[in-house]
Amino acid sequence: MNEELKLYDSAYNCPLSVYIDVVCDDNLEKLIISGNPSREMLEAAKGKLTQEFSELSGDTETEIFFEEARNYFQKRNTVLGIELSSRLIAAGKYKEAVDYLSRNGIDSPVPDNDQQAGQLIKRLNIKIKNLSVKLLEAKKRYESLQGKGEKPTRRYYNRLLVILSTCEAIKIQLDRNKLLLSEFAEYIHLFNEYQQQLKSMRNERKH
Numbered sequence: 305m306n307e308e309l310k311l312y313d314s315a316y317n318c319p320l321s322v323y324i325d326v327v328c329d330d331n332l333e334k335l336i337i338s339g340n341p342s343r344e345m346l347e348a349a350k351g352k353l354t355q356e357f358s359e360l361s362g363d364t365e366t367e368i369f370f371e372e373a374r375n376y377f378q379k380r381n382t383v384l385g386i387e388l389s390s391r392l393i394a395a396g397k398y399k400e401a402v403d404y405l406s407r408n409g410i411d412s413p414v415p416d417n418d419q420q421a422g423q424l425i426k427r428l429n430i431k432i433k434n435l436s437v438k439l440l441e442a443k444k445r446y447e448s449l450q451g452k453g454e455k456p457t458r459r460y461y462n463r464l465l466v467i468l469s470t471c472e473a474i475k476i477q478l479d480r481n482k483l484l485l486s487e488f489a490e491y492i493h494l495f496n497e498y499q500q501q502l503k504s505m506r507n508e509r510k511h
Contacts, residue, residue: 309339313349315356315486323357323485324461326350342407344381351377353485360489362496376446379439382408383432390428393421464492473498 312318312335325334332346341349351374385408392401398415405412410431415421461480468491469478478491 307339309341309345310337311335311339311341311345311349312337313352315353315360315489316484318353318485320461320480320483320485320488323353324458324480327354327456328458328461344385344407347377347381348374357485357489360486361492372442372446376439376442379435379442383435383439386410386428386432386435390425390432393425393428396421468492468495471495471498 312322318335322334325331327350332343332350335341335346335349335353355374385404389401389404389408392398392404393415398421402412402414405428412424415424465478465480468474469476473494474491478488480488
């Protein structure tokens with residue numbers, strides 16, 4: 305009996321320590337609670353977490369970046385999945401291939417013979433060609449935004465935790481091992497709001 309698949313795929317169930325391992329070290333296996341997910345599932349979970357984090361923390365620039373990243377990796381994984389299915393069909397593994405296509409949102413009956421298999425491969429090759437054009441466009445957008453910032457480091461998150469812990473509006477010693485990602489994002493949002501209030505007060509005093 306297969307173990308039930310469970311992932312850390314929401315900011316409301318993912319510990320901050322797990323998220324840091326994933327984004328800093330690309331350790332996608334940390335997202336697995338139980339089961340045996342595919343690489344595509346783990347990439348999708350990572351994309352969902354980063355997008356939720358940017359939305360909850362109010363970082364619009366990061367939100368745009370991760371949306372483009374999610375879009376690019378989704379398209380890339382779809383193309384890779386269809387290419388794999390095509391190779392499985394060529395190897396005579398029809399049912400395996402159709403199951404894989406179904407997971408990528410492509411419905412197809414299992415071929416009954418070599419002729420039907422050949423027709424399916426042709427159809428998949430056309431789909432790969434069309435998707436590859438969109439994939440290239442998504443890659444260009446992703447890379448153009450990627451060049452604007454560096455990959456976050458553990459030091460970056462350590463410094464953030466220290467800054468948040470010493471903020472007058474928070475005044476709590478934050479521990480990465482006890483925080484959920486959603487809680488961390490809310491503290492960042494609170495910190496940014498507090499800084500904006502201080503800025504407004506300083507501007508008022510000048511007038």
